[in-house]
Amino acid sequence: MTLIESKKVTKVYKLGMTTVHALRGVSSQIEKGDFIVIVGPSGSGKSTLMHILGALDKPSEGEVLIDGKKISKLDEWELAMIRRKKIGFIFQTFNLIPTLNALENVLIPTEPLDGEQEDYRERGENLLDLVGLKERMHHKPSELSGGERQRVAIARALINDPEIVFADEPTGNLDSLTGDKIINLMLNLNKEEKKTFVIVTHNQDLLKIASKKFIMKDGELSKIDRNHRVRKFTEKRTK
Amino acid sequence: MLKLSFFNLFRRKTRTILALLGIIIGVTAIIGLVSVVDGLNKEFENALGQFQGVIIMEKNSFDQTLSKIDVKFEKKLEKIQGVKTVVPEIWHIPTTVNGKAQFGADNVDLFGAIYVLGVDTKKYNSLRGDGWVGNIIKGKKITSNDKGWILLGETAADDKDLFVGSSIKINGKKFRIKGIFQAGTDLWETMALMNIDDAKEISDFGDEFFSDFYIELDDPTQDKKVSKLINFQHGTEIEASSASGFSEQYSPIMDNLRVMVFFIAALSAIVAGVGIANTIFMSVLDRTKEIGSLKAVGWNNTQIIKMIMYEAMFLGIIGGIIGIVIGIGAAGFLENAIGIGTFVSVELLLQAFLFALFVGLISGIYPAIKASQLNPVEAIRSG
Ligand SMILES: Nc1ncnc2c1ncn2[C@@H]1O[C@H](COP(=O)(O)OP(=O)(O)O)[C@@H](O)[C@H]1O
Ligand SMILES: [Mg+2]
Numbered sequence: 200m201t202l203i204e205s206k207k208v209t210k211v212y213k214l215g216m217t218t219v220h221a222l223r224g225v226s227s228q229i230e231k232g233d234f235i236v237i238v239g240p241s242g243s244g245k246s247t248l249m250h251i252l253g254a255l256d257k258p259s260e261g262e263v264l265i266d267g268k269k270i271s272k273l274d275e276w277e278l279a280m281i282r283r284k285k286i287g288f289i290f291q292t293f294n295l296i297p298t299l300n301a302l303e304n305v306l307i308p309t310e311p312l313d314g315e316q317e318d319y320r321e322r323g324e325n326l327l328d329l330v331g332l333k334e335r336m337h338h339k340p341s342e343l344s345g346g347e348r349q350r351v352a353i354a355r356a357l358i359n360d361p362e363i364v365f366a367d368e369p370t371g372n373l374d375s376l377t378g379d380k381i382i383n384l385m386l387n388l389n390k391e392e393k394k395t396f397v398i399v400t401h402n403q404d405l406l407k408i409a410s411k412k413f414i415m416k417d418g419e420l421s422k423i424d425r426n427h428r429v430r431k432f433t434e435k436r437t438k
Numbered sequence: 439m440l441k442l443s444f445f446n447l448f449r450r451k452t453r454t455i456l457a458l459l460g461i462i463i464g465v466t467a468i469i470g471l472v473s474v475v476d477g478l479n480k481e482f483e484n485a486l487g488q489f490q491g492v493i494i495m496e497k498n499s500f501d502q503t504l505s506k507i508d509v510k511f512e513k514k515l516e517k518i519q520g521v522k523t524v525v526p527e528i529w530h531i532p533t534t535v536n537g538k539a540q541f542g543a544d545n546v547d548l549f550g551a552i553y554v555l556g557v558d559t560k561k562y563n564s565l566r567g568d569g570w571v572g573n574i575i576k577g578k579k580i581t582s583n584d585k586g587w588i589l590l591g592e593t594a595a596d597d598k599d600l601f602v603g604s605s606i607k608i609n610g611k612k613f614r615i616k617g618i619f620q621a622g623t624d625l626w627e628t629m630a631l632m633n634i635d636d637a638k639e640i641s642d643f644g645d646e647f648f649s650d651f652y653i654e655l656d657d658p659t660q661d662k663k664v665s666k667l668i669n670f671q672h673g674t675e676i677e678a679s680s681a682s683g684f685s686e687q688y689s690p691i692m693d694n695l696r697v698m699v700f701f702i703a704a705l706s707a708i709v710a711g712v713g714i715a716n717t718i719f720m721s722v723l724d725r726t727k728e729i730g731s732l733k734a735v736g737w738n739n740t741q742i743i744k745m746i747m748y749e750a751m752f753l754g755i756i757g758g759i760i761g762i763v764i765g766i767g768a769a770g771f772l773e774n775a776i777g778i779g780t781f782v783s784v785e786l787l788l789q790a791f792l793f794a795l796f797v798g799l800i801s802g803i804y805p806a807i808k809a810s811q812l813n814p815v816e817a818i819r820s821g
Binding site for chain 1: 439441442445446448449727728730731732733734735736737738739740741814815818819
């Protein structure tokens with residue numbers, strides 16, 4: 200089942216005299232249960248693509264369909280609703296709210312919803328348990344390590360039970376051991392909870408575990424051929 | 439969300455405190471100033487509440503002590519329909535009390551001065567109400583037999599250490615105190631009430647004039663109507679004013695004071711408003727990224743606006759409460775340390791609080807809308 204589809208999406212930024220072509224016609228499909236990994240040099244347009252696929256931003260040209268609906272036809276309110284219900288975001292810099300504790304941060308996306316606060320609370324506690332932070336629920340972000348903060352962010356991304364989670368360099372600010380744990384956590388969520396993940400990363404190792412792998416270069420997205428290109432990447436890395 | 443907004447205020451304490459100061463000063467100023475106006479107003483109301491009848495004075499004399507009326511009006515007024523009793527009065531401000539000048543270079547206390555009211559005591563004592571005098575707290579009323587006796591207001595008695603039975607020299611003539619009264623307001627409590635013949639003797643009133651007449655009516659609620667009738671019939675020489683007419687005379691003064699106070703309040707509102715708007719706007723800029731991520735997790739514009747408006751509201755509430763506490767203190771200080779009468783009504787406190795809340799909310803609008811318009815992508819990329 201296709202969750203999100205992009206058709207010839209371009210994104211152009213005009214900065215005075217210069218124009219930046221961040222995306223040059225990207226077509227892609229995200230299927231339910233995918234564990235997609237996108238690699239590529241910085242500035243190649245990975246974040247831009249992720250924001251557009253996640254209904255945070257609109258393409259200059261082309262079309263994005265979420266559940267078959269064109270997002271260009273939706274207003275701000277409907278987009279917010281899609282982000283709230285269908286999509287979770289995880290950022291490199293966590294973006295937690297410093298005055299709230301871990302649990303409250305996790306519950307932030309439920310704020311606009313009506314319904315039982317108690318139910319959300321229980322769900323939040325369960326999610327923090329799932330990411331291994333049961334004991335640290337009432338700590339403020341400043342009292343948590345980087346890895347713990349990112350786990351809070353993951354729990355926050357999952358609180359509204361989205362179909363798909365976008366993670367933009369989720370391990371970029373973490374040491375490799377902590378990063379691996381975070382990736383494992385996401386992989387488990389993909390296997391056990393059937394969550395769809397789209398992960399942008401510099402870490403080429405992730406390509407090994409991806410169900411679909413892409414490389415972004417100069418605003419163009421290309422599929423990495425299963426055996427050929429991966430080997431090339433890993434060879435490069437081990438040199 | 440309430441909690442989130444509340445704690446957001448404490449992230450930049452200095453800035454929040456500066457914004458609060460604006461509101462606090464505004465609220466304090468309002469309570470301080472308005473309580474003085476209200477205090478004044480109340481004093482007047484108390485003073486006017488002492489009589490319910492009609493006062494007849496010489497035309498355009500404004501004050502009883504400046505008025506002179508021909509004695510023949512006593513009979514004329516008694517004939518007017520609705521009039522029950524006509525009490526002739528002589529008001530006089532003595533030049534000396536106990537041999538000392540009441541007004542001089544070293545004594546300019548207008549409100550502390552003793553003044554004399556001479557009345558036809560027979561008629562005066564038959565009045566339904568208390569007349570000018572409220573309760574007699576010590577001693578007795580004076581009657582028409584009590585020549586050389588006075589009834590003295592409590593303020594004057596305390597001021598001069600006088601008791602029932604003590605004597606006092608007014609314009610050189612010796613009087614003894616028969617009783618001491620409380621009028622409920624300082625304005626009347628420096629008065630010495632005496633028989634009208636005694637008053638004639640110490641002042642330069644002869645047999646042809648009185649200062650004014652105090653008229654009691656069959657039906658006190660008809661005071662305006664009877665005043666009108668008297669003014670219609672004798673309006674060329676005398677002027678009748680009713681209790682309700684009096685307050686109407688004072689109300690323009692009070693209204694002017696209110697306008698002034700309102701103007702000051704409006705100024706402080708602008709200052710406070712700019713302060714709050716600035717505080718919140720700066721904090722929105724600081725939190726660009728945070729607001730972006732709120733949008734990324736599905737908050738819509740309305741929720742962002744709500745969050746910022748709550749912050750503004752909290753600023754208003756906290757500032758309002760602190761301002762009220764300080765304002766009550768300021769009013770108390772004016773009253774006790776400086777001696778200006780103040781009156782802090784619940785209504786005033788409520789108004790001041792609503793003012794603070796209103797200023798808070800108004801100044802939150804612009805930053806709130808700005809915050810909601812942040813492009814989430816830009817916001818997340820920044821910093
Ligand atoms: N708001 C913007 N204005 C102008 N150029 C931008 C803006 N956002 C991104 N870009 C440019 O678009 C290109 C792609 O950026 P980005 O998607 O962040 O790349 P990546 O995430 O792969 O590092 C870059 O050249 C970047 O400078
Ligand atoms: Mg990026």
